[in-house]
Amino acid sequence: xxxxxxILVLSAVTLVALAGCGDNQASTPPTAxxxxxxxxxxxxxxxxxxxxxxxxxxxxxxxxxxxxxxKTAVEAGDFVKAKTEFDKFETSWKxxxxxxxxxxxxxxxxxxxxxxxxxxxxxxAQPSKDLVLAQLQSLEKTIASIPKS
Numbered sequence: 184x185x186x187x188x189x190i191l192v193l194s195a196v197t198l199v200a201l202a203g204c205g206d207n208q209a210s211t212p213p214t215a216x217x218x219x220x221x222x223x224x225x226x227x228x229x230x231x232x233x234x235x236x237x238x239x240x241x242x243x244x245x246x247x248x249x250x251x252x253x254k255t256a257v258e259a260g261d262f263v264k265a266k267t268e269f270d271k272f273e274t275s276w277k278x279x280x281x282x283x284x285x286x287x288x289x290x291x292x293x294x295x296x297x298x299x300x301x302x303x304x305x306x307x308a309q310p311s312k313d314l315v316l317a318q319l320q321s322l323e324k325t326i327a328s329i330p331k332s
Contacts, residue, residue: 243326243329246326249269249271253319257312262310288329292331298322
């Protein structure tokens with residue numbers, strides 16, 4: 184009887200796994216990366232003088248999308264989601280960082296430093312909402328200032 188229980192559990196797990204593999208419908212269809220962003224958003228930043236200046240995400244929409252999604256999660260107080268979202272930043276950043284490093288070394292360093300600060304803060308048990316939002320806003324501004332090559 185003791186030998187039968189592990190076999191029963193293994194059989195049940197295998198059955199569930201195979202049932203999921205036989206599903207002909209994909210929950211989300213695979214999408215090819217497109218050169219044209221599907222939606223364009225404009226974020227507004229407030230300078231110390233109080234004037235608002237739009238930040239254009241057109242240069243690097245993938246990076247801006249990750250930052251925007253992370254900011255939304257942080258504003259909602261969902262730091263688990265914020266960390267998950269910001270983990271995607273590294274993947275997008277790797278695709279463009281070499282070109283930026285060669286042409287815009289100061290902006291490259293600013294992105295690297297800010298990314299490290301955001302990541303470190305999000306790893307904490309109690310991240311500071313204000314600090315993370317300030318760093319994300321800085322990151323957003325830096326990315327927007329980098330010309331697309």
